[in-house]
Amino acid sequence: MASIPEYYAGKNVLITGATGFMGKVLVEKLLRSCPDVKALYILVRPKAGQSMKQRVSDMMKCKLFDRVREENPDFHQKIVPISSELTQPGLSISAADVERLTACVNIVFHCAATIRFDEPLKHALQLNVIATQQLLSLAQQMHHLEAFIHISTAYANCNRRHIDEVIYPPPVEPKKLIESVEWMDDGIVRDITPRLIGDRPNTYTYTKALAECVVQQEQDKLNIGIIRPSIVGASWQEPFPGWIDNFNGPSGVFIAAGKGILRTMRANNDAVADLIPVDVVINLTLAAGWYTAVHRPKTALVYNCTTGGINPFHWGEIGEYHHVMSSFKRNPLEQAFRRPNANITSNYLINQYWILVSHKIPAFIYDLFLRLCGQKPQMMRIFNRLHKAIHLLEYFSSQDWEWNSENMSMLMGQLTPEDRKTFNFDVRQLNWPEYIENYCIGTKKYVLNEDMSDIPAARQHLRKLRNIRYAFNTLLVVFIWRVFIARSQMARNIWYFVVSLCFKFLSYFRASSTLTN
Ligand SMILES: CCCCCCCCCCCCCCCC(=O)SCCNC(=O)CCNC(=O)[C@H](O)C(C)(C)COP(=O)(O)OP(=O)(O)OC[C@H]1O[C@@H](n2cnc3c(N)ncnc32)[C@H](O)[C@@H]1OP(=O)(O)O
Numbered sequence: 358m359a360s361i362p363e364y365y366a367g368k369n370v371l372i373t374g375a376t377g378f379m380g381k382v383l384v385e386k387l388l389r390s391c392p393d394v395k396a397l398y399i400l401v402r403p404k405a406g407q408s409m410k411q412r413v414s415d416m417m418k419c420k421l422f423d424r425v426r427e428e429n430p431d432f433h434q435k436i437v438p439i440s441s442e443l444t445q446p447g448l449s450i451s452a453a454d455v456e457r458l459t460a461c462v463n464i465v466f467h468c469a470a471t472i473r474f475d476e477p478l479k480h481a482l483q484l485n486v487i488a489t490q491q492l493l494s495l496a497q498q499m500h501h502l503e504a505f506i507h508i509s510t511a512y513a514n515c516n517r518r519h520i521d522e523v524i525y526p527p528p529v530e531p532k533k534l535i536e537s538v539e540w541m542d543d544g545i546v547r548d549i550t551p552r553l554i555g556d557r558p559n560t561y562t563y564t565k566a567l568a569e570c571v572v573q574q575e576q577d578k579l580n581i582g583i584i585r586p587s588i589v590g591a592s593w594q595e596p597f598p599g600w601i602d603n604f605n606g607p608s609g610v611f612i613a614a615g616k617g618i619l620r621t622m623r624a625n626n627d628a629v630a631d632l633i634p635v636d637v638v639i640n641l642t643l644a645a646g647w648y649t650a651v652h653r654p655k656t657a658l659v660y661n662c663t664t665g666g667i668n669p670f671h672w673g674e675i676g677e678y679h680h681v682m683s684s685f686k687r688n689p690l691e692q693a694f695r696r697p698n699a700n701i702t703s704n705y706l707i708n709q710y711w712i713l714v715s716h717k718i719p720a721f722i723y724d725l726f727l728r729l730c731g732q733k734p735q736m737m738r739i740f741n742r743l744h745k746a747i748h749l750l751e752y753f754s755s756q757d758w759e760w761n762s763e764n765m766s767m768l769m770g771q772l773t774p775e776d777r778k779t780f781n782f783d784v785r786q787l788n789w790p791e792y793i794e795n796y797c798i799g800t801k802k803y804v805l806n807e808d809m810s811d812i813p814a815a816r817q818h819l820r821k822l823r824n825i826r827y828a829f830n831t832l833l834v835v836f837i838w839r840v841f842i843a844r845s846q847m848a849r850n851i852w853y854f855v856v857s858l859c860f861k862f863l864s865y866f867r868a869s870s871t872l873t874n
Pocket residue numbers: 472473474475510511512587588589604605606607608609610611613614622624675681699701742743745746747749750751753754
């Protein structure tokens with residue numbers, strides 16, 4: 358049987374979402390580890406005033422491609438951009454491009470989606486469900502298609518506690534919902550959204566569940582694989598540790614904590630923090646593409662791509678052992694607002710207390726200071742945005758899910774020893790403290806584009822912040838002393854009583870230690 362690189366040799370691959378976080382890693386890994394792949398057709402739209410070509414050329418200059426660029430400087434010749442806006446009829450692919458794709462594509466990876474939690478339902482439906490439907494229709498016209506791999510999310514069924522590798526019945530028949538929403542104006546759809554999504558937290562998980570159902574409906578006509586990653590984080594090993602390029606999920610939280618802005622967050626310390634490195638997801642995806650094409654399973658196979666059941670890591674471990682905080686103290690971010698020191702609690706009231714004391718009051722004081730210096734206040738605005746993001750994420754950090762990941766283990770068993778190394782998705786080998794350290798460094802280097810040579814200056818800045826805190830605390834004690842204690846006879850009596858008690862306690866200890874010696 359062909360190995361994974363042998364299978365992809367000479368194949369034409371179609372990828373949606375190639376300009377996104379996971380899509381880029383998929384393109385890079387295919388080019389690097391399957392060097393004989395024939396061509397990668399990527400569906401790209403023009404965006405933010407940039408043409409499709411410009412976007413693709415910028416993407417290929419990205420540091421992520423350094424390794425493949427070194428190994429094969431002409432790698433870009435294998436990338437064929439196809440102009441496409443997925444929310445438009447026919448995915449707005451030109452007739453000539455449709456002809457080209459249907460004539461040659463052998464395998465499709467569908468990564469594109471809107472992953473925003475606050476996306477209006479109509480738009481989320483358009484992109485996550487209708488575009489998937491349209492892509493499936495296009496796939497059916499492809500004469501040489503061998504596999505269709507759809508990227509879903511492990512949280513598509515987050516309304517369940519135990520999630521098997523099956524496609525659950527959809528909350529509503531997607532076709533009916535699409536037809537009804539079509540004629541409604543945006544206001545009506547907004548009003549009925551909470552009723553529709555029911556016990557799911559957002560339109561993202563809801564539409565991803567519907568998309569799985571749409572994909573399943575084609576399982577008799579296509580060879581389908583569905584990958585369900587949990588919380589996708591920075592790369593573990595490939596192409597280098599710690600690569601990350603966005604603020605989504607935990608990355609934004611880590612950065613906010615590293616900058617000393619985020620000081621408290623609600624999470625269940627005992628719940629599993631089901632992070633999964635992006636390179637693990639992509640290795641599994643490529644292996645699943647190979648397996649689906651070679652073995653042609655009769656029904657769509659679902660792969661829960663998670664770590665919790667195999668090598669669990671808990672939110673409490675991030676807080677308790679301060680993996681994130683200690684990493685940012687060793688490798689501080691530039692111009693931190695305060696020293697990194699975030700507290701994780703599951704208690705709503707304690708969290709609210711810290712939000713007031715450690716977020717709102719410092720933001721108010723800082724904004725006051727900015728106003729006095731004649732500058733525009735900004736901290737309160739930053740905190741409001743942070744609270745909005747955190748509020749949307751807390752659903753995922755406050756609960757526990759159990760995913761069955763048997764298909765992931767089954768797939769691993771099917772690989773040759775060589776493929777198991779090249780396309781490693783064995784998360785038992787993952788060392789969490791080391792991974793989190795590289796993740797934090799990755800946010801500094803690749804998301805914030807900060808230079809590692811500035812670390813001594815950043816450490817100096819943290820020392821300055823610590824001295825400011827000591828000075829502030831001393832001033833506060835003196836102030837409290839002056840205002841509350843020095844002015845009241847009773848407070849003074851209590852104070853002297855406490856001091857004399859401490860003194861007696863100390864004398865007793867000194868005496869007893871002299872006796873034992
Ligand atoms: C030490 C403690 C550890 C505890 C750690 C717990 C982590 C618990 C993670 C669970 C995670 C589950 C994940 C499910 C797994 C999926 O299946 S899928 C993918 C997950 N999807 C996402 O994470 C998308 C979530 N993000 C959103 O929906 C939108 O960005 C938001 C949060 C609604 C904000 O929307 P918006 O106000 O329009 O703003 P947007 O333009 O997106 O960003 C505004 C600013 O906020 C920043 N920002 C965006 N996202 C974030 C963020 N997550 N955090 C902070 N800042 C952010 C942006 O950088 C931006 O800053 P500027 O560049 O303007 O300075």
